[in-house]
Amino acid sequence: MSQRKKAYLDVSVSVCPHCGAFYADASWYAVVLESDVECGVCGNAFNPKKSLKDRILIEFELDESGKVVAVKKTKDLK
Numbered sequence: 169m170s171q172r173k174k175a176y177l178d179v180s181v182s183v184c185p186h187c188g189a190f191y192a193d194a195s196w197y198a199v200v201l202e203s204d205v206e207c208g209v210c211g212n213a214f215n216p217k218k219s220l221k222d223r224i225l226i227e228f229e230l231d232e233s234g235k236v237v238a239v240k241k242t243k244d245l246k
């Protein structure tokens with residue numbers, strides 16, 4: 169049996185306070201950078217850190233060549 173490899177991504181879920189659209193972005197971008205982003209639905213700017221709803225760690229299960237076999241939520245970071 170071949171050994172599965174793993175990779176992780178810290179993801180933040182935020183909501184646009186103007187129209188209620190939800191976004192999932194890499195946390196380094198959405199939270200750590202603390203910059204405003206433009207909502208793709210209504211066009212208004214908002215701060216993902218201030219309207220953060222959830223932050224989780226996603227685990228990617230990879231095959232020997234690095235292709236993603238499965239994705240799962242591993243833990244809550246918020």
Ligand SMILES: [Zn+2]
Nearest residue numbers: 184187207210
């Ligand atoms: Zn919006």
